[in-house]
Amino acid sequence: xxxxxxxxxxxxxxxxxxxxxxxxxxxxxxxxxxxxxxxxxxxxxxxxxxxxxxxxxxxxxxxxxxxxxxxxxxxxxxxxxxxxxxxxxxxxxxxxxxxxxxxxxxxxxxxxxxxxxxxxxxxxxxxxxxxxxxxxxxxxxxxxxxxxxxxxxxxxxxxxxxxxxxxxxxxxxxxxxxxxxxxxxxxxxxxxxxxxxxxxxxxxxxxxxxxxxxxxxxxxxxxxxxxxxxxxxxxxxxxxxxxxxxxxxxxxxxxxxxxxxxxxxxxx
Numbered sequence: 337x338x339x340x341x342x343x344x345x346x347x348x349x350x351x352x353x354x355x356x357x358x359x360x361x362x363x364x365x366x367x368x369x370x371x372x373x374x375x376x377x378x379x380x381x382x383x384x385x386x387x388x389x390x391x392x393x394x395x396x397x398x399x400x401x402x403x404x405x406x407x408x409x410x411x412x413x414x415x416x417x418x419x420x421x422x423x424x425x426x427x428x429x430x431x432x433x434x435x436x437x438x439x440x441x442x443x444x445x446x447x448x449x450x451x452x453x454x455x456x457x458x459x460x461x462x463x464x465x466x467x468x469x470x471x472x473x474x475x476x477x478x479x480x481x482x483x484x485x486x487x488x489x490x491x492x493x494x495x496x497x498x499x500x501x502x503x504x505x506x507x508x509x510x511x512x513x514x515x516x517x518x519x520x521x522x523x524x525x526x527x528x529x530x531x532x533x534x535x536x537x538x539x540x541x542x543x544x545x546x547x548x549x550x551x552x553x554x555x556x557x558x559x560x561x562x563x564x565x566x567x568x569x570x571x572x573x574x575x576x577x578x579x580x581x582x583x584x585x586x587x588x589x590x591x592x593x594x595x596x597x598x599x600x601x602x603x604x
Contacts, residue, residue: 342372342395347382359383363390365406372414375401386411386430396420405430407454417465417473421447428454428483435589437464440471440500448477452486452514461490464585467500467532478507481514481547488518493588494525495581496532504534508551509541516546523553526584 348356354363359380365387374395375382381400386392386409393412400421405411407427413434424432432450450459459479467473479488494502508519519542525534536553558577566576 342374344376345373346376347378360385363387363392365389367392369393372412396422403432405432405457417444417463419444419446423449423451424459425451425453426457426459429456430454431457432459432461434459434461434463436462437585437589439466439468440473441468443472445474446476450477450479450488452479452481452488452517453483454486455483456485457483458487459489461488462588463492464588465492465494465502466497466581466585467494467502468497470499472501472503474503476505479509479519481508481510481517481519483513484515484517486514486517489520490522491588492523493585494523494534495585496525496527496534497529499529499531499533501533502535504536504553505539506537506551507539507541508549510544510547510549512543514547515544517544517548519547519549519551521551524584525553525555526558526581527555528558 345351353367354361360383362385366389367387368391372393372395374397377397379399381402382398383402385404386406388406389408391410393414396413396415398420403411403424405426408429410431413432415436416438417436417440426432452459465473477490479490481488488508490506492504496502502525504523506521508521510517510519521538523536523538527534534555538551538553540549540551542549562580563576566579567573571579
């Protein structure tokens with residue numbers, strides 16, 4: 337089976353690489369796969385534990401999910417823009433990489449919390465959002481550095497059309513125990529129409545002097561010089577604009593993210 341074709345994990349169904357206990361699934365220690373998995377969509381909270389040295393990729397389609405990454409576990413977390421709540425607890429040297437890119441045409445709300453509990457645990461979070469029509473997106477994320485030498489890098493790119501409205505809140509915290517932490521946050525927005533709106537609130541709470549931290553947000557119209565450059569090389573205006581926007585949004589993902597992550601069902 338193609339590794340890019342996700343495997344559905346029905347709730348409660350036994351798997352050779354993990355164990356179900358009620359509403360909780362644990363991947364076996366040391367399990368590693370290039371295959372992408374998707375837990376069956378559910379409105380009830382789901383608890384997922386990645387054992388020590390586990391390496392998996394999961395396409396998110398649950399409404400509420402809680403992840404625990406044990407020592408040296410690695411999770412590639414993928415989804416289209418959608419409403420959901422998620423928490424991630426990372427032990428020593430665990431790594432979380434999240435990528436979400438897509439179009440938003442309805443009202444959505446995210447509540448995301450990452451706890452970097454173990455030394456050298458890290459998170460890399462990238463969202464590319466294209467808001468259209470009268471869609472509103474409430475994007476809320478908190479990252480807490482509890483341990484030394486932890487790192488977080490959060491980047492959100494958005495394109496706003498029509499009456500789209502992005503409300504973005506990022507709250508990064510470095511506790512006194514998190515010496516030598518690295519905390520980075522960046523938000524870039526392009527507004528294409530007069531009624532598009534962005535309200536961005538990047539917050540940081542630093543309680544240790546031995547850290548490296550940066551954050552920033554910028555909102556602006558499309559850069560005319562870039563569009564002029566592309567059109568000067570023979571591209572039509574609309575083609576030039578679309579090429580630039582595709583690079584701006586999907587360039588976040590690289591090869592790890594397909595151009596569309598569809599909902600996975602038992603029929604797929």
